[in-house]
Amino acid sequence: MKQKNVTQYSCDFCSKKLFRKPVMIRHESECGNNPDNFSKCIQCEFCNKEQRNFTIDSFDGNFTERETIFNVYYCSKIKRMIYSTKAKKLIDKYPNVFEEQIPMLKKCKHYKPNYDKL
Numbered sequence: 001m002k003q004k005n006v007t008q009y010s011c012d013f014c015s016k017k018l019f020r021k022p023v024m025i026r027h028e029s030e031c032g033n034n035p036d037n038f039s040k041c042i043q044c045e046f047c048n049k050e051q052r053n054f055t056i057d058s059f060d061g062n063f064t065e066r067e068t069i070f071n072v073y074y075c076s077k078i079k080r081m082i083y084s085t086k087a088k089k090l091i092d093k094y095p096n097v098f099e100e101q102i103p104m105l106k107k108c109k110h111y112k113p114n115y116d117k118l
């Protein structure tokens with residue numbers, strides 16, 4: 001029997017565990033539960049949650065295109081779709097959904113709190 005003692009790193013913000021320190025450092029900097037990554041956009045007057053149709057590639061033996069509805073955030077001030085840190089992990093899976101989207105800003109000069117959303 002072989003026994004190996006390894007150092008395991010756990011994220012301070014979520015339950016993720018990794019064996020490689022540099023990878024964990026990067027994960028924590030991007031972790032959706034890290035307060036540094038919270039954007040105020042979701043609480044902002046100009047941010048609206050909408051449903052939009054996207055054509056995505058899916059693979060079921062063959063590559064096919066299909067229409068899917070995604071929830072997106074739309075900023076009516078900058079007139080762009082914006083995505084949260086938590087959505088980042090979906091970029092690789094659905095690249096064309098994020099093509100027209102930009103990340104939510106941590107600080108935004110247009111931020112206007114909407115107390116109904118808080």
Ligand SMILES: [Zn+2]
Binds near residue numbers: 013015031033
């Ligand atoms: Zn994490």
